[in-house]
Amino acid sequence: MITGLMQTAGLRLTFPMVLIAVVGVFFGSLMDAIAGGGGIVTIPTYLLAGLPIHMALGTNKLSSAIGTMASTGRFVRKGFVNWRLALPSVALAIVGSAVGTRVQLLVAAKYLQYLLLIVLPVVAFVVLRQRKFPEVPGQIEARRQAAIVFAASLVVGTYDGFYGAGTGTFLLLIFTLWAKMDVRTAAGNVKVVNLSSGIGSLIMSALHGQVFWLLGLIAAAAAFAGHFAGAGLAIKSGSKIVRPTVLIVLGLLAVKILWGFL
Numbered sequence: 001m002i003t004g005l006m007q008t009a010g011l012r013l014t015f016p017m018v019l020i021a022v023v024g025v026f027f028g029s030l031m032d033a034i035a036g037g038g039g040i041v042t043i044p045t046y047l048l049a050g051l052p053i054h055m056a057l058g059t060n061k062l063s064s065a066i067g068t069m070a071s072t073g074r075f076v077r078k079g080f081v082n083w084r085l086a087l088p089s090v091a092l093a094i095v096g097s098a099v100g101t102r103v104q105l106l107v108a109a110k111y112l113q114y115l116l117l118i119v120l121p122v123v124a125f126v127v128l129r130q131r132k133f134p135e136v137p138g139q140i141e142a143r144r145q146a147a148i149v150f151a152a153s154l155v156v157g158t159y160d161g162f163y164g165a166g167t168g169t170f171l172l173l174i175f176t177l178w179a180k181m182d183v184r185t186a187a188g189n190v191k192v193v194n195l196s197s198g199i200g201s202l203i204m205s206a207l208h209g210q211v212f213w214l215l216g217l218i219a220a221a222a223a224f225a226g227h228f229a230g231a232g233l234a235i236k237s238g239s240k241i242v243r244p245t246v247l248i249v250l251g252l253l254a255v256k257i258l259w260g261f262l
Contacts, residue, residue: 011051013214020049021215025063026222033071033230035245036168036190038064040252042223043165046215054105055212057164058205062216065198067223071231072195075188078235082181085149086189090196092150093157097197100161101204107162133172133242138180148179149189157197161204168194172242183238191231 024045032038039060046056075081152174160167168190175186205211233241 011055011212013212017049017215018218021045021063021219022222024048025067025219026226029064029067029223029226030230031226031245031248032064032068032168033191033227034234035242035248036170036172036194037166037252038226039165039167049215051212051215054205054210057104058202058208058210059212059216059219060164061198061202061205062211062213063219063223065195065202066217066220067227068191068195068198069227070224071227071234072188072191074228074231074235075184075191078184078188080184080188080235081192082185082189085146086192088146088150089153089189089193092154093160093193093196094200096154096157096159097161097200098204100158100163101201102161104162105204105208105210133176133183133186133238134180135182135184135238137182137185140180145179145181149175152179153193153197157193157200160194160197161201164201167197183242184235187234187242 025042028038028041028045030038031041042060042064043056046059047053051059152171156167156171156174159170171190171193172183172186175181175189176183179186181189202211
């Protein structure tokens with residue numbers, strides 16, 4: 001049993017592999033809890049540790065799902081989750097991520113990079129125009145807000161299952177700028193959706209044997225610590241820390257995508 005956990009699909013757990021995963025996953029999770037996009041750091045971390053792409057994506061879902069529980073719990077305890085919107089979003093995110101992961105196992109992820117090269121400059125432009133994220137909710141019809149949140153949960157949840165990098169950032173932008181949530185409630189709802197899509201994707205990856213369980217569980221401890229600390233910073237500082245972190249996330253994602261073409 002222990003030997004099986006130490007070795008998966010021909011990969012054997014080593015100390016350098018664990019060290020790389022723990023350090024990279026902690027910093028990626030810290031960033032993820034504040035503004036989303038932790039996969040920009042954690043997915044390359046698992047690749048650097050020696051995992052093939054599909055197993056890196058599956059193992060990342062294991063550690064990120066456990067880590068996201070920490071930040072989600074902090075937002076829930078502080079009352080920064082709109083459950084009227086969050087509960088239906090959970091089901092939609094799970095369905096979307098399961099479909100996205102199934103497609104990911106069949107298709108090379110590079111094809112999505114072409115779309116992101118178009119989307120990223122637009123997103124960056126919107127963020128740069130926005131001096132700060134809203135500290136109070138804006139005016140919007142409840143039915144329209146629900147439609148925006150539910151559609152985003154399904155579509156971005158599907159993207160999360162397929163590729164995942166930048167998921168939380170995209171959701172945060174949609175929830176604040178289009179669904180008119182205040183930044184803290186938006187971040188809380190993002191965590192609920194992210195956790196749900198992560199679990200849906202993890203189940204699908206596990207069913208296809210694309211999770212390195214022992215490495216993922218060890219890295220999950222670092223993910224939990226990073227998410228706990230990051231959520232505290234986001235709750236305390238709000239827009240002051242979220243906006244610059246979002247810009248950093250978008251910059252790293254752009255570099256990652258461009259690097260993949262070189």
